[in-house]
Every structure is written in C-alpha cells, then in structure tokens.
Amino acid sequence: MRIVVIGATGHVGGFLVPRLVRQGHQVVAVSRGTSRPYHADAAWEKVERVVLDREAGDAAGTFAPAIAELGADVVIDMVCFTPESASQLVEALRGRVELLVHCGTIWVHGPSVEVPVTEDAERTPFGDYGTGKAAIEELLQHEARRPGGLRSVILHPGHITGPGWEMINPQGNLDLGVWEALATGGEVLLPNLGLETVHHVHADDVAQAFERAVSHQAQAVGQSFHVVSERAITLRGFATAIARHYGQEPNLRFVSFDELRGAISAESAEASFQHASRSHSMSIEKARTLLGYAPRFTTVEAVLDGLAWLRAEGRVTLPC
Structure with a gap:
C-alpha cells in the first residue's frame, strides 16, 4: 500500500x-x-x-x-x-x-x-x-x-520512551537530575508513599x-x-529498579505534594502532579487480542534504552 x-x-x-x-x-x-x-x-x-x-x-x-x-x-x-x-x-x-x-x-x-x-x-x-x-x-x-x-x-x-526522548522519571517529571541521583545514591523525593503509577x-x-x-x-x-508496556509501575518500584541497575540502593524520602512543590521547580512539580494524579495502569488485552500486539520492552527496559541514549548524547552523567 x-x-x-x-x-x-x-x-x-x-x-x-x-x-x-x-x-x-x-x-x-x-x-x-x-x-x-x-x-x-x-x-x-x-x-x-x-x-x-x-x-x-x-x-x-x-x-x-x-x-x-x-x-x-x-x-x-x-x-x-x-x-x-x-x-x-x-x-x-x-x-x-x-x-x-x-x-x-x-x-x-x-x-x-x-x-x-x-x-x-x-x-x-x-x-x-x-x-x-x-x-x-x-x-x-x-x-x-x-x-x-x-x-x-x-x-x-x-x-x-526510548532513544531521542526525555522520558518521565520516577518523580513523575522530566528532571534529568533524578536519574543521576538514583544512579549515584543521591536522595530523591517521591510524593506520598510512592505508590502512584506510571505506564x-x-x-x-x-x-x-x-x-x-x-x-x-x-x-x-x-x-x-x-x-503500553505489559504492566505499569509504581514510582517507588520504578526508582528502586533504576537505582539497583546502577548498583545502588534507592535513597528515597517520601513527602506530601505540598512539600514536593516547595523542593523542586514549578515546572517539575506540575508535571509530577499531572502524572501522579492520573496514576494510569492500562490494559493491553484488547490490542493483544485483536491486533496481536506484543510489546518487546518492559517499562524499565524501555527507560534504560532511553537512558543509554541520553548518556551517549552527554545529556546525563551516569555510570557505565
């Protein structure tokens, strides 16, 4: 065609x-x-x-x-x-x-x-x-x-997410410093108990x-x-997976949304709110059944592919 x-x-x-x-x-x-x-x-x-x-x-x-x-x-x-x-x-x-x-x-x-x-x-x-x-x-x-x-x-x-894209991080925004903090043991603030989801x-x-x-x-x-990928992921589960990929245990502090707004930029805080307030966790059963859709990447795998691109482009400083 x-x-x-x-x-x-x-x-x-x-x-x-x-x-x-x-x-x-x-x-x-x-x-x-x-x-x-x-x-x-x-x-x-x-x-x-x-x-x-x-x-x-x-x-x-x-x-x-x-x-x-x-x-x-x-x-x-x-x-x-x-x-x-x-x-x-x-x-x-x-x-x-x-x-x-x-x-x-x-x-x-x-x-x-x-x-x-x-x-x-x-x-x-x-x-x-x-x-x-x-x-x-x-x-x-x-x-x-x-x-x-x-x-x-x-x-x-x-x-x-993937190469060429600044993807949503475990804080629910596009702040590249969150990835670097997770990879080096730095503290990362998460809203509430970190149980909101992203997909x-x-x-x-x-x-x-x-x-x-x-x-x-x-x-x-x-x-x-x-x-979407097979499954959504909680913010705290997301942060833990990324930190451990780089050989770190996550250094997380859970705060209210009001506290989070006061600690990060207004743009990042608004993005965090927009994502966490939706907490999407979507079914792909319809696409799997009618289209034969079968995602190759989990959420974490997709993000790691994107992080490799960001690192190669000099956008983030991450361990090898």
Missing part, C-alpha cells in the same frame, strides 16, 4: 517508517522540516519526503487537501492535537483513502479507578491535552460509524502497534487501543 505518515521524523515515526518499508509498503514521510529521524535506518533511503507545516496549513485550510493529494491508501497521523485539525483532515480524506490511523493518548482517561483500565472504562479526562484527544476520538469514531464515513483506528500510547512504552512498541493496525484493518476499524 501507499502509506502517508504525518509527523514521520518524530520519536515513533523513526521506528515506524522503517517497519512499513520492510513490510513492502510505499511510504511518504510528511514533516514540517527536513530534520533527520531520531532513529537512523537505511530504510529511509526508500522513503519519499514531503515538507508541510501543519499549523500554518491548518490556519490557511491547505494542509488537509495537500495530504489528500498525496494519493495514499492509508494515512497515519502522529501529530493531530485539536478536533478542528482532525475535522479538516476527515473532510479532505473521506472517500479518498482506505484508512486513517490516529495517535491518541492514555490521557483520554482521567484518574484511574479500577485497574488495569480498559478502553471502554468510564472516562473523566482533564487538561487541554487529554480532553482534546478525547474529542478527536469521539469525532473519528462517529465518522467511522456513518455510512460512507472515513474508516479510522485510534491508538493510545502511554509515556513514550511507559518504548517508541518501537508504539510503532509495532501502528504497523499492526494497518495490517489488521478488519479487526481494528472503529476501535481504540491502549499501547
């Missing part, structure tokens, strides 16, 4: 595009610039590159028609964040492509209630990102149910799910799927 990937040079696209090429598909990689993908692969030599600025194109009403003119059988949209942008794409692609595969997020769910959370669990999303993605999913699923509507699949990744996924496992959504259209159309 001819497959157009929007946002193709991002963290997932760097793994997805080579996967599609190796499956024999003709791939058109759409990005807003000419940057190299995060993950190098010889398969990119066989890819058609197209430069389009989505933000400017959406404002002018030209982006979606330009995508439609690329003549795709399947469009994979990695970078749609508003219902308005999604609506433009649907209108342009209806009747012209076989399938649209949209990248959502597990943040369409609010705080976890019963775990693991299934795709059909009652949702209480909050924040612009989660509510926007939930609205996009509602739009796409309504469209897919209409006679003659655009067929679609929605995939909801967790906290994406990561390696970028290549996300790419696997997108590849399978394309090849399992009959089972996937009109559905949404969680795309």
Whole structure:
C-alpha cells in the first residue's frame, strides 16, 4: 500500500517508517522540516519526503487537501492535537483513502479507578491535552460509524520512551537530575508513599502497534487501543529498579505534594502532579487480542534504552 505518515521524523515515526518499508509498503514521510529521524535506518533511503507545516496549513485550510493529494491508501497521523485539525483532515480524506490511523493518548482517561483500565472504562479526562484527544476520538469514531464515513483506528500510547526522548522519571517529571541521583545514591523525593503509577512504552512498541493496525484493518476499524508496556509501575518500584541497575540502593524520602512543590521547580512539580494524579495502569488485552500486539520492552527496559541514549548524547552523567 501507499502509506502517508504525518509527523514521520518524530520519536515513533523513526521506528515506524522503517517497519512499513520492510513490510513492502510505499511510504511518504510528511514533516514540517527536513530534520533527520531520531532513529537512523537505511530504510529511509526508500522513503519519499514531503515538507508541510501543519499549523500554518491548518490556519490557511491547505494542509488537509495537500495530504489528500498525496494519493495514499492509508494515512497515519502522529501529530493531530485539536478536533478542528482532525475535522479538516476527515473532510479532505473521506472517500479518498482506505484508512486513517490516529495517535491518541492514555490521557483520554482521567484518574484511574479500577485497574488495569480498559478502553471502554468510564472516562473523566482533564487538561487541554487529554480532553482534546478525547474529542478527536469521539469525532473519528462517529465518522467511522456513518455510512460512507472515513474508516479510522485510534491508538493510545502511554509515556513514550526510548532513544531521542526525555522520558518521565520516577518523580513523575522530566528532571534529568533524578536519574543521576538514583544512579549515584543521591536522595530523591517521591510524593506520598510512592505508590502512584506510571505506564511507559518504548517508541518501537508504539510503532509495532501502528504497523499492526494497518495490517489488521478488519479487526481494528472503529476501535481504540491502549499501547503500553505489559504492566505499569509504581514510582517507588520504578526508582528502586533504576537505582539497583546502577548498583545502588534507592535513597528515597517520601513527602506530601505540598512539600514536593516547595523542593523542586514549578515546572517539575506540575508535571509530577499531572502524572501522579492520573496514576494510569492500562490494559493491553484488547490490542493483544485483536491486533496481536506484543510489546518487546518492559517499562524499565524501555527507560534504560532511553537512558543509554541520553548518556551517549552527554545529556546525563551516569555510570557505565
């Protein structure tokens, strides 16, 4: 098939595009610039590159028609964040492509209630990102149910990690110093008892799910799927695993959220709150059953792969 990937040079696209090429598909990689993908692969030599600025194109009403003119059988949209942008794409692609595969997020769910959370669990999303993605999913699923509507699949990744990505740490934020402290025996503050959860996924496992959504259209159309590692992990379990990987016992101090806010930057504190207040722990049974999704990386394995990249890039100082 001819497959157009929007946002193709991002963290997932760097793994997805080579996967599609190796499956024999003709791939058109759409990005807003000419940057190299995060993950190098010889398969990119066989890819058609197209430069389009989505933000400017959406404002002018030209982006979606330009995508439609690329003549795709399947469009994979990695970078749609508003219902308005999604609506433009649907209108342009209806009747012209076989399938649209949209990248959502597990943040369409609010705080976890019963775990693991299934795709059909009652949702209480909050924040612009989660509510926007939930609205996009509602739009796409309504469209897919209409006679003659655009067929679609929605995939909801967790906290994406791996090479090229600053991943969520055991404090629930992006502070690189937390990794260094865990690796050297330094003290790390965790909120409450550290029993809140996060649910990561390696970028290549996300790419696997997108590849399978394309090849399992009959089972996937009109559905949404969680795309995460096998199991979520508690903040304290996460911190312990990372510290012990570097030969340390974790030096953890448990504090209230108010204390945590006073001890770290405002940006880190807000990120910690956003992640811990959701405490996502997602089921992948639906993706496993209908798509054959089988993540290769556990949360800790995915993070260690990302840490190796950060260390090689000189972004963190970690023991060998």
